[in-house]
Amino acid sequence: MTKPKKNKTLLIIYPHWHPANLAGVQRPRLIGNYLSELGWQPRVLTVDEKYFEEIPDPDFYNAFSPDFVVTRVAAFPIIKPRLIGDIGLRAFWQLYKGALKIIREEHIHFIWLPIPSFYNALLGRLLYEKTKINYGIDYIDPWIRDITNQRNLRAVLSQWLAKILEPIALKKVSLISGVDTAYYRPALQRNFLNFFDKNGKLKAESTNPYTLTKMAHLGMPYGFDPxxxxxxxxxxxxxxxxxxxxxxxxxxxxxxxxxxxxxxxxxxxxxxxxxxxxxxxxxxxxxxxxxxxxxxxxxxxxxxxxxxxxxxxxxxxxxxxxxxxxxxxxxxxxxxxxxxxxxxxxxxxxxxxxxxxxxxxxxxxxxxxxxxxxxxxxxxxxxxxxxxxxxxxxxxxxxxxxxxxxxxxxxxxxxxxKQYSAEYSAKKLISRIEQINPKETII
CATH class of the missing domain: 3.40.50.2000 (Glycogen Phosphorylase B;)
Known part of the structure; x- marks a missing residue:
């Protein structure tokens, strides 16, 4: 089958990339491996591997499609005492500036930001305010979550920040996705009650009351690449x-x-x-x-x-x-x-x-x-x-x-x-993006 011409670009911002083989990297990798077949160019903004703390996995590179176009930025190094380890926070400013540079030089049709790192979600809101490019946040894990078994100071502080930052990040969002609807349903309940009918049933799409534009949600599994x-x-x-x-x-x-x-x-x-x-x-x-x-x-x-x-x-x-x-x-x-x-x-x-x-x-x-x-x-x-x-x-x-x-x-x-494959998830994601971006419909 001949691949369609890639005349649209999805900018994926995620702080980790190969050779880090974290679960979070798997999400955009699996989805991105199939974007080219759907007429979309997977464009990745990430952090230079020398700032990663994880042990590198060189063989992991072979699991990535050659269609990815990747830009890496610097991050602030970890200092002692180790106060800030989250690479999404250490590279936040660099990722923001890197994204603006890509947007100025290339035609970006949509921005997709998997979380965690949860700070990554805030980039979508900042970039939207600057460029008006629609963005989506993908919940690999719930941001506000049960910490019953993690009652340490770091976990408590993290959840206190989550309750402040999540509404800020979501306010101008066009798409909320996740590995399962249950991962982000509470976020919709906290921030977008218009997504629920009088019986509490979740609608497939609605309007973002802050942008007055189409907004949708989508549950899709990680899937797998055979x-x-x-x-x-x-x-x-x-x-x-x-x-x-x-x-x-x-x-x-x-x-x-x-x-x-x-x-x-x-x-x-x-x-x-x-x-x-x-x-x-x-x-x-x-x-x-x-x-x-x-x-x-x-x-x-x-x-x-x-x-x-x-x-x-x-x-x-x-x-x-x-x-x-x-x-x-x-x-x-x-x-x-x-x-x-x-x-x-x-x-x-x-x-x-x-x-x-x-x-x-x-x-x-x-x-x-x-x-x-x-x-x-x-x-x-x-x-x-x-x-x-x-x-x-x-x-x-x-x-x-x-x-x-x-x-x-x-x-x-x-x-x-088959219905849980990464290919199937990629098709669902692109279908939703094209629903809420009608002016960008593929010709």
Whole structure:
């Protein structure tokens, strides 16, 4: 199929880019990989990699379309004591000036700003006031959120600022998108009540009362790029090395503040199964890329339940393509979601594509469960509701673990995944942008 002429440009402003393989980078990468096929040029403004704190992932570059045109700017360095680490804040002024330069020299049709970094959203408002170019904010995570398990001073201050800054950033917005409608619905309720009818039902589009122009919203998953699984990688030796006689149950990705309840119930279920002689001692539980979360560590939980001999954790972020390879080598892939109903794990897609059995726990209302159900891949899934007590969760984990031991056939149907692909999400995004930018309709 011949690609349409790229006669429109989407300016994507995001402080991180390759070789940083953060989850936030995946969002614009996955969407941007398919923009060219839709007649749009993906134009990226980001920060020079020498200002990143993350360990570089050089192989990650191969997962990006050659259609991206990228400009990198400087950032203020981190000083000691480390008062400001957020790169979106350290590079805020440079990104603003860089965006104005691009807008002066090129024809930009729309500006799209994924968050976090949450300060990134404020650039949209500032650029609109200066240029009147419509902008959209994409909620990878909710800005104002539940911090029950993060009651430290930094988290409290962050939420205090969020309540001040979010209305400022959203005031002149044309599009609010997110990995799920539930991620941004509260933001619409706080700032744009005209999006709701008298019964509280959310409308697809409305008018921004501050600009008197069309405004829309859009929920679209991270999705996945099937080409990622076709890429050749170097030296993908798994963290467990040559433990070829062990069955690896692998959790890959950030450990969430609201996942602690699930982990405790899972470990307690494993500990009780061991006491009863119903645990497979060939299994080793690996947690990789869990991040520098501030709360109680996974290893500490393992010690509490007498499981330290079968639990390993690597907190540092690992090469993305290597992790895909390791998922396919695991005996079972673990995914623990959140006690919050809006959470939808982007890692669900990559886990399904690994073609390994998934043992998961999600809130009953999580869209991740809908995905697993549609793919006939939820037979080892625990469904959480707030009414569940710890004993019920433990019992449900024991049930799915024993089902996994019973060699239940794993035959997922991946055809329904197509509607969750990055290509599909890109089409939805462009369709919405063209709806609210009628004067810029492609000829």
């Amino acid at each position: 080409n990622d699984h076709k890429l050749t990688i170097r030296d993908a030796i798994p963290p467990w090395g040559k433990e070829i006689n062990r069955k690896i149950w692998l959790y890959a990705g950030a450990f969430l503040p609201n996942s602690h309840l699930f982990l405790q119930a899972f470990f307690k279920a494993v500990a009780n199964l061991r006491k009863q002689g119903n645990w497979d001692e060939d299994i080793k539980l690996w947690f990789i890329g869990t991040g520098s979360y501030p709360s109680k560590r996974i290893i500490t939980y393992a010690e509490d339940f007498g499981l330290r001999d079968i639990v390993e954790e690597r907190r540092e972020r690992l090469p993305y393509l290597h992790v895909l390879n390791w998922l396919s080598r695991a005996d079972t892939v673990l995914i623990f979601g959140s006690t919050e109903p809006h959470y939808t794990a982007s890692k669900t897609f990559q886990a399904l594509l690994s073609q390994r059995p998934l043992l998961t726990c999600f809130h009953l209302q999580s869209s991740a469960l809908n995905i697993l159900d549609s793919c006939n891949a939820s037979q080892f899934s625990v469904r959480y509701t707030p009414e569940n007590n710890t004993l019920e969760l433990e019992s449900n984990f024991k049930r799915v673990i024993l089902q996994r031991f019973a060699k239940t056939k794993w035959q997922p149907n991946l055809i329904p995944l």
